Amino acid sequence: MNQFGARQDAAREDAVREDAVREDAVREDCGVFGVFGVPDAARLTYLGLHALQHRGQESSGMVVGDGQRWRRHVGMGLVDQVYDTGVLARLPGDVAIGHNRYSTSGSSTLDNAQPVTIGEGSESVALCHNGNLLNATELAPGQPASTSDTRLLGHALAAIPSLPEWTVRVVATFQRVRGAYSMLLVRGRALYAVRDPNGFRPLAFGRLRDGWVVASESCAFDLVGARAEREVEPGELIVMDADGVRSQRVAPAAPAPCMFEWIYFSRPDSTVFGRSVGEMRIELGRQLAREAPVAADCVVPVPDSGNFAALGFSRESGIPLAHGLIRNHYIGRTFIEPLQATRDFKARIKYNVYAPQVVGRRVVLVDDSLVRGTTFRALAKTLRDAGAREVHARISAPPLRHGCFFGVNIPDRTLLVAAGRDEPAIAHLIGVDSLRYLSLDGIITATRPDTRMCRGCFSGRYPVAVGDAPVESPDEPGTDACAA
Numbered sequence: 001m002n003q004f005g006a007r008q009d010a011a012r013e014d015a016v017r018e019d020a021v022r023e024d025a026v027r028e029d030c031g032v033f034g035v036f037g038v039p040d041a042a043r044l045t046y047l048g049l050h051a052l053q054h055r056g057q058e059s060s061g062m063v064v065g066d067g068q069r070w071r072r073h074v075g076m077g078l079v080d081q082v083y084d085t086g087v088l089a090r091l092p093g094d095v096a097i098g099h100n101r102y103s104t105s106g107s108s109t110l111d112n113a114q115p116v117t118i119g120e121g122s123e124s125v126a127l128c129h130n131g132n133l134l135n136a137t138e139l140a141p142g143q144p145a146s147t148s149d150t151r152l153l154g155h156a157l158a159a160i161p162s163l164p165e166w167t168v169r170v171v172a173t174f175q176r177v178r179g180a181y182s183m184l185l186v187r188g189r190a191l192y193a194v195r196d197p198n199g200f201r202p203l204a205f206g207r208l209r210d211g212w213v214v215a216s217e218s219c220a221f222d223l224v225g226a227r228a229e230r231e232v233e234p235g236e237l238i239v240m241d242a243d244g245v246r247s248q249r250v251a252p253a254a255p256a257p258c259m260f261e262w263i264y265f266s267r268p269d270s271t272v273f274g275r276s277v278g279e280m281r282i283e284l285g286r287q288l289a290r291e292a293p294v295a296a297d298c299v300v301p302v303p304d305s306g307n308f309a310a311l312g313f314s315r316e317s318g319i320p321l322a323h324g325l326i327r328n329h330y331i332g333r334t335f336i337e338p339l340q341a342t343r344d345f346k347a348r349i350k351y352n353v354y355a356p357q358v359v360g361r362r363v364v365l366v367d368d369s370l371v372r373g374t375t376f377r378a379l380a381k382t383l384r385d386a387g388a389r390e391v392h393a394r395i396s397a398p399p400l401r402h403g404c405f406f407g408v409n410i411p412d413r414t415l416l417v418a419a420g421r422d423e424p425a426i427a428h429l430i431g432v433d434s435l436r437y438l439s440l441d442g443i444i445t446a447t448r449p450d451t452r453m454c455r456g457c458f459s460g461r462y463p464v465a466v467g468d469a470p471v472e473s474p475d476e477p478g479t480d481a482c483a484a
Contacts, residue, residue, distance in 0.1 A: 030114075030130040030407070031055030031100040032203070033220055034184040036191040036240040037211030041096035042088045044224050048213070049079045049098045051220040054267060055130070056100030059113035063098075063126040064091040067189025070126060074113035094211070095191055097184040099128035102409060115184075118154035125187045127154050130201045130216055131180030131407040134466060139176060153177065157185075167239055167248075170194070174237070174250040178464075180258075180406035182232070184214060190241035197251040198463060199234030200258050200406040200454060202272045212240050217270035228271065255451040256463035258406065262447060263397045264368050265408075268308050273449075278308050280447050284396040284438060285312025285366065287446035292436030294364055294392045298322035298357065302367040302379065309396035310366035319364060324357040324388075325379065347378035359387035365432070366394045371410075373417035377430040384431075393427065393435040398443070398458040405466045410457060 031052030035041040042064045049060055060082040061074030071091050075082035079100065099114040115128035129150050133139070136149035139156035147155075157173050166187055180200035185192040193214045195203045204218045208226040215221060218228045232238055234253040239246050257273045258265075268278035285308065299319050301310030304327060314321040328350055363383055370376055370393070380391045399418035404410050413419050417426055418437075427435035438446075440458055456462040461472035 030102055030128075031216045031220075032097065032128050032130050032182060032184050032214070033099075033216070034097045034186075034191050034193065034214040035208070035211065036095050036213075038208050038213075039094050041094050042091035044208070044213070045096040045098040046079065046083050046088060047223050048215055048220040049100050051223045051267075052100050052216055053079055055216055055265065056102045059101045059110065061099055061101075061113045061115055061128075062091065062096055063115045063117065063186060064093040064096040065186065065189075066093040066095065070117070070124065070186070072115065072117055072126065074110065074115075076110055076113070095186060095189060097126060097128055097186050097191065112148045112151075114148075114150055115186075116148070116151045116154055118151070119158050123158065125154060125157055125185055127157075127183060127185040129153075129181045129183035130203075131182060131196065132405060133177060133181060134179035134405060135177065136179075139173070149179075153183075166190070167192075167237075171237065171248065171250050182216060188241075190239060192237060192239055193232050194237045194250060195232045195234055197235035197254045198256040198406075198454070199253070199273075200256065202257070202261060202266065202270075203232040204271075205229050205232050205238060212245060214238075217266055217272060219267045219270040222269070231274065254463075256454045257451070258408070259443065259453040259455045260397075260404075260408065260457065263443075264305070275447070281308035281368070281396065282312035282315070283446040284368075284443065285309035285314075286316040287312075287442045288366075288394055288396050288436075288438045289313045289316035291439060291442050292394055293317065294394070294434060294436075295362065296364045296390070296392060297361040298324065299364045299366060300324035300358065300383070302365065302376075303327040303351070305369070306365075306367035306396070309368055313364065313366050313394060313396075317364075322357040322361075322363075324354055324363065324383065326352045326354055328352065347375050348382065351379060351382070353382050353386040355386045358383055360389055362390040362392070363388045364392045364394055366396065368395070369397050369400060370395050370417060370426070370430075370437075371400060372415055373426065373430045376432075380431045390433045391431075393430065393432040395435070395437045397438055398440045398455075399426075399437050400457055402457050402460040404457050405462065405469070406454065406456075408457070 033048035035044050045062045059076045060079050063072045115126045117126045133149040136152040140152040181196045182201040182203035206213045206221045206226040206228045213226045234255050235251040237250050262280040266272045266277045270277050299314040301307045401418050423435050461470045
């Protein structure tokens with residue numbers, strides 16, 4: 001086996017290993033990054049994808065060009081495993097789009113790694129996106145149903161040559177699209193950034209020297225030295241080409257951004273939907289302490305997801321913050337897993353207890369979500385084994401009971417620990433002395449959104465019609481009527 005093949009096999013093993021460790025997590029959507037008019041675009045895209053690694057860990061890819069030729073490189077695994085200096089040297093150009101992927105539509109295979117390319121010569125287009133298209137098969141009839149929604153959209157773009165002006169073709173195509181998309185396209189020497197009318201997923205626009213950058217989150221701008229300008233607005237198309245930068249509408253805006261971006265997905269050092277993610281999570285923790293007080297000696301975050309909510313809980317409650325769990329960020333491969341000898345084996349790989357912080361103490365264990373409950377149950381047991389006197393669970397989000405149609409891979413509803421159970425039953429199942437979730441009203445109080453938010457995974461009601469799922473009414477908490 002050659003060196004490249006060995007690296008690809010290692011990447012696949014690492015992806016499988018990470019899935020095993022993260023089996024109690026909701027899979028993030030995806031991350032996109034684009035560069036226009038900046039030399040060495042491949043290196044900048046590599047750095048941008050590094051900053052967005054948390055949004056997708058199955059595959060990574062980029063397409064880079066100078067208007068004359070586009071070059072594509074994709075691979076399975078993490079950013080560091082997909083690229084090296086040799087790969088980047090073979091991707092010259094000052095225009096690029098890149099993507100980190102988790103599969104929400106289409107299987108997790110190299111064939112579905114993005115960006116995808118469609119067409120030949122001057123008609124070719126490369127595209128990548130974060131989200132999930134609800135009517136992808138309708139856009140490209142005749143294509144296999146198993147094809148990824150991104151590739152189906154590319155075929156739809158290629159299927160209307162009667163519209164010779166490309167921007168008109170893009171607008172006409174996206175006027176037919178339903179679902180969630182924060183998408184980047186390149187064709188000729190132009191980069192297009194477009195966001196769905198509901199703005200389910202974030203997409204930031206910034207300036208870098210004499211060029212421009214686009215990214216799922218503003219934290220990617222910090223790493224490459226770009227200045228954030230604004231967000232791509234819901235329903236907006238931004239075109240970057242030799243004539244400069246221009247904006248137009250593909251659809252009227254009907255904002256309903258994903259509430260889970262603030263709670264869970266986005267990095268705390270990002271500004272998403274116009275707000276600091278870290279500050280939002282601190283406020284969620286404060287509100288959780290108000291709604292669910294508990295007599296305890298220390299607040300312990302589940303790292304890294306619960307860090308900021310735990311900080312807010314500690315500040316509001318006056319209970320000291322303690323770093324009772326240490327996360328191993330460099331998990332080595334484990335080829336042998338004890339069968340049922342230690343049910344918390346996978347969690348023990350990732351977390352270890354710092355016993356002096358918890359021995360003899362009543363612990364409040366804070367996290368941002370509770371999905372299947374397996375990891376939390378293992379952590380509670382580990383804390384007790386290390387000497388914690390009591391363990392109380394506090395979750396800075398409502399119970400997760402429903403699926404997502406807009407780019408988040410939530411486990412089957414029957415696997416969600418909160419489906420069909422109340423708080424005492426869940427507390428018994430995960431082995432804690434008490435459990436409280438933050439209420440949906442509490443999220444609205446803490447974050448004070450200035451627009452309606454999608455919270456269908458909590459309420460089971462969605463801002464747009466999806467199959468037989470109920471549509472939220474405008475007077476429900478978190479919709480336009482209550483935002484003020």
